[in-house]
Amino acid sequence: LGVCDYTRRMAPVKSRRDMYAEATRAALIEEATKQFVERGYANTSLDDVAKAANVTRGAVYHHFAGKQALFIAVFNEQEQQVIKRVEAVMQRHDDLWEASLAGVEEFLDACLEPVYSAIVWREAIGAIGYATWMAYAEKYSLGLIRRGVDALVAAGYFDSNNPEITARLVFHMLGGAGMTLANADDPAALRPAVGATVRRMVFGLRVGE
Secondary structure (H helix, E strand, O other): OOHHHHHHHHOOOOOHHHHHHHHHHHHHHHHHHHHHHHHOOOOOOHHHHHHHOOOOHHHHHHHOOOHHHHHHHHHHHHHHHHHHHHHHHHOOOOOHHHHHHHHHHHHHHHOOOHHHHHHHHHHHHHHHOHHHHHHHHHHHHHHHHHHHHHHHHHOOOEOOOOHHHHHHHHHHHHHHHHHHHHOOOOHHHHHHHHHHHHHHHHHHOEOOO
């Protein structure tokens, strides 16, 4: 047997119960996402989510401790998707500086999208509180920004003094941009100005600028 054949044979096979549980959880997250965006967190009930997903209220509690836990799952999924998008865009560029700028632009574009902007920027603080929201934001965004800043420091683009401070200030700058776009009356119209301002601020961090 080849290595791939052996690996396939040794891989655990999911039972129908496991597959049903995964499908149920995915359906709950999908329906909850829709309702949190359309109705807002406060006006969404677990009964409504369960009904839309064609499951019982008990099935919801089998997967999530309550509405807040369900929201956190939705929030995490949105953050993970955007981080993957940003990383994928950055990997298309050979030049580190251009890759970093492209990543910033992709993030700002994501902030225009109704689902991401509603879940991450408008509903999250009220749903899970500022401290928890910030902890999750740091878990995803700050980690990526730290890696980017470290790479830019190593390449000589950024000053090597206090890279952690640089990373945190960039993190808060991008967070402010995201919040600004998400709460604007016309985010698309504001996007060029926000993007230009962010680029000027990022260029201001570059050594020799």
